[in-house]
Amino acid sequence: MKKILNITSSPRGAASSSIQLANVVIDKLKVAHPDAVVETIDLVSLHWPHLEESHLTSFFTPAEKHSAQDKAAIRHSDDMIRAIRETDILVIGAPMYNFSIHSTLKAWLDHIVRSGVTFRKGDAGAEGLIKGKKVYLVISSGGVYSDGPMRSYDFIEPYLRFILGFIGLTDITVFRAEGFSVPGLRETAMEKAVAAVTILA
DSSP, rough: OOOEEEEOOOGGGGGGGHHHHHHHHHHHHHOOOTTTTEEEEETTTTOOOOOOHHHHHHHHOOGGGGGGGHHTTTTTHHHHHHHHHHSSSEEEEEEEETTTTOOOHHHHHHOOOBTTEEEEEEEEEEEEESSSSSEEEEEEESSOOOSSTTGGGOHHHHHHHHHHHHHHOEEEEEEEEEEETTTTTTTTTHHHHHHHHHHHO
């Protein structure tokens, strides 16, 4: 039985293009894996916590020395890392805001990229400790950033590929829903995005 972890980070709910396209990806995955179990975590509605001093202090304290206060501070981080370890497939929705990801998705990443837990440093450099997972990135944007003159303004895909790869998540496929603010493209933007999922999934 496959486990699919669906991470959403759009404040637009059902109207969100990234959420809609992520649902298409998940539907395709469920066709391939009929017994799949899907868990959705909406970072916006959960008000995923941004890092505070208590988190950082606890992150850098050896686990065997964690106090009850330390454990409470990093509960979100520990729970999420456990969920990622227990899943087979991650679907991560990333709508573009000011050329980058929503702050809740950045906060989520800050909680899962932890030295000695999801990566470790060695003589050869850093090694990711979460391996053997498939990741689907679902990126949505008003403009077109996958190619053309605006490509250099895309700080989503390069960043997510790097930071996820840093913790061992290197098997990544990207689907995009883009052009919603471009005359002549907005009318077919979602249709093209869905067609790409049909072809590639």
